[in-house]
Amino acid sequence: MAKRFPIIGYVEAMSDYIPYGYQDINQEDIDAVITVLHSDWITQGPAIERFEQAVANYCGVKYAVAVSSATAALHIACLAASLGEGDILWTSPNTFVASANCGLYCNAKVDFIDIDSNTYNLSIDELESKLAEAEKQGCLPKVLIPVHFAGQSCEMEKIAALSQQYGFKVIEDASHAIGGSYQKKTVGSCQFSDITVFSFHPVKIITTGEGGMVLTNQEKLYQRLIRLRSHGITRNPDLMQGESHGSWYYQQLELGFNYRMTDIQAALGASQMQRLDEFVERRWFLANRYNQLLQDLPLMLPWQHPDTYSSWHLYVIRLKLDKIKKTHRQVFEELRSAGIGVSLHYIPVHIQPYYQKFGFKLGHFPQVEKYYKEAISIPIYYGLDEESQDRVVASLRERLI
Incomplete structure (x- = not known):
């Protein structure tokens, strides 16, 4: 059974909610x-x-x-x-x-x-x-x-x-x-x-x-x-x-x-x-497992530069919207409703109202704007067990195929 977590923006917490990230305190x-x-x-x-x-x-x-x-x-x-x-x-x-x-x-x-x-x-x-x-x-x-x-x-x-x-x-x-x-x-x-x-x-x-x-x-x-x-x-x-x-x-x-x-x-x-390397090693295990379980879905999975060794703070997927029948928002909100605590990292800073006062506009940075329309951060954290990860994958599969 998954831990009980607060859900930001929801009145009540669900006992089977899986957040996108969570601390591990021993x-x-x-x-x-x-x-x-x-x-x-x-x-x-x-x-x-x-x-x-x-x-x-x-x-x-x-x-x-x-x-x-x-x-x-x-x-x-x-x-x-x-x-x-x-x-x-x-x-x-x-x-x-x-x-x-x-x-x-x-x-x-x-x-x-x-x-x-x-x-x-x-x-x-x-x-x-x-x-x-x-x-x-x-x-x-x-x-x-x-x-x-x-x-x-x-x-x-x-x-x-x-x-x-x-x-x-x-x-x-x-x-x-x-x-x-x-x-x-x-x-x-x-x-x-x-x-x-x-x-x-x-x-x-x-x-x-x-x-x-x-x-x-x-x-x-x-x-x-x-x-x-x-x-x-x-x-x-x-x-x-x-x-x-x-x-x-x-x-x-x-x-x-x-x-x-x-x-x-x-x-x-x-x-x-004292547990930093252990934390990162577990995140690598989960990321590799996602890579295997999600490879046949209409998604762009995270790519790693050969010069880097990521600590996998986030696992971000991008929807291939031309190959699915739902919008980015629909997929995101359906996952949230199913108890999968997805998030979105990030709203491009230049499209924030405060920054638009400085003259920034949509179209100034097309790559990040395209990314924003497709990206979803799915759960990855040290305490995420394989059963919960399988549930994340099943929820995605249900909404994309």
Whole structure:
């Protein structure tokens, strides 16, 4: 019997509802949190540093800064990269709005790169073409945020080469991708970027409830990230103006934010990190099983670039609408009504009403708009058993054939 889950948008929960994503909390996770609750520290304490070190060690990166959300992580990453008024940020339209909003938080302009029709990540060809034109127009981006959609890394070596050629900084939005790799190097290593951002929302690979992390190999960026997450304050005498007044003394050097993670969250995150590879391995099993069970249906299944090892945060199918007798919306809503908690990742950011105020319109990014008309995210998470997965497949088969 499947677990009982809340259904967003429905009055009552059904006992046999299968969500598209769900956290897995075991007794070790609970014990780790209880230990912190019995300790002297529940806000800013030693658990945060342990969690940061666990992630940094796993990714092979020098510095990690835990924050309250991936949105906060993106914001301070942009600030640390000196994004500001008059600057330009580019990202993918196939993402949650936070990947673009972070640029607006910094008073920068935001633009988008259409997606690759196979990976659904930003298209390298489109990026190259747009950079060449932007150079002619004198409006190159200061920051590019490639989004590792569904857990699959973007083509980071090519992006890094372009960043050297055109002089922009790279912030990887790896909110979906902890536990994945690119060219056999762990996502988060920052081998081809200045900064990487992770999310620990409950539907992601590991969770801290809400939370995020910023990773970098550059000490200067790290020192600024530390300040920005905590009101712009430092207690480091080497960074202060003038002499310290005493052991109590601190200085605010810039305008920062209260983006701190708690020890309670960090304890959960550090415990979850011990099972990260197990989580990803199970997702790979489920993804491969979907590939086998769905191959004869009128669907486009996810394609994996040979340089990548996805963490499979999402399993996205695309309907071959010319081969079925129902609309995209009909299939989606019938699956929901059958207790299959499908979702749609994402509504292209540029067609959101808020972004249309900046002049973006339908037709500006045709690949992502076509994708949006066909895509459905079906359930994939660590606790999804084969019986429930079979039910997902049977529900799809019933509606497509």
